[in-house]
Amino acid sequence: MTTGTFITLEGGEGAGKTTLLLHITSWLIQRQIKFITTREPGGTRLAEQVRNILLHQQELPVTPQAELLLMFAARAQNLAETIRPALAAGRVVLCDRFTDASFAYQGGGRKLGSAMVAQLEAVVHPDLQPDLTLLLDLPAATGMARKHADQPDRIESEQAAFFQRVRDAYLQRAAEAPGRIKIINAEQTEKKVASSAIEHIEKLFKSK
Numbered sequence: 001m002t003t004g005t006f007i008t009l010e011g012g013e014g015a016g017k018t019t020l021l022l023h024i025t026s027w028l029i030q031r032q033i034k035f036i037t038t039r040e041p042g043g044t045r046l047a048e049q050v051r052n053i054l055l056h057q058q059e060l061p062v063t064p065q066a067e068l069l070l071m072f073a074a075r076a077q078n079l080a081e082t083i084r085p086a087l088a089a090g091r092v093v094l095c096d097r098f099t100d101a102s103f104a105y106q107g108g109g110r111k112l113g114s115a116m117v118a119q120l121e122a123v124v125h126p127d128l129q130p131d132l133t134l135l136l137d138l139p140a141a142t143g144m145a146r147k148h149a150d151q152p153d154r155i156e157s158e159q160a161a162f163f164q165r166v167r168d169a170y171l172q173r174a175a176e177a178p179g180r181i182k183i184i185n186a187e188q189t190e191k192k193v194a195s196s197a198i199e200h201i202e203k204l205f206k207s208k
Contacts (some may be wrong), residue, residue: 036092041072043082
């Protein structure tokens, strides 16, 4: 591979992104394909601090607009420090969530709408979109039942209606970009989910 490949994993709470990431990294290692993994919010020292504020410091009030802006601030840093350099070096970048998550969680879940998210997207990465986005989809109630978090973070503490809006927004994004966003039924077995994801990745590599 002479140019980098940008692959993102998306989905609601409990969809299985972390498990799928392990399957994909194992597949890449077996084929000796150079890659890095990162996450959002996070991926750099600054962005990880933003993640801590947004998810774990629940005593700090955060407005929906402030949450969105902080997400993009962390994203800008992750792009500059981690994602763009790795792509320039010809590596595969696997990112646990990216801007589709902002459309889903802040645009949909927080009811900010897509226009504001799109404006920030145009500022922070107007020239860059993932080559492939794997969207793990399942009913919101099923995903939350899987989590069983003893100490839910700020987002995990939201109500069912919030997570339904998140799912609806994700599916809307997929409908708008079917060539890039591939929906995977996350209610399937772990093996079937991984197999479907790898199939999409193989097709991407063959097309590059």
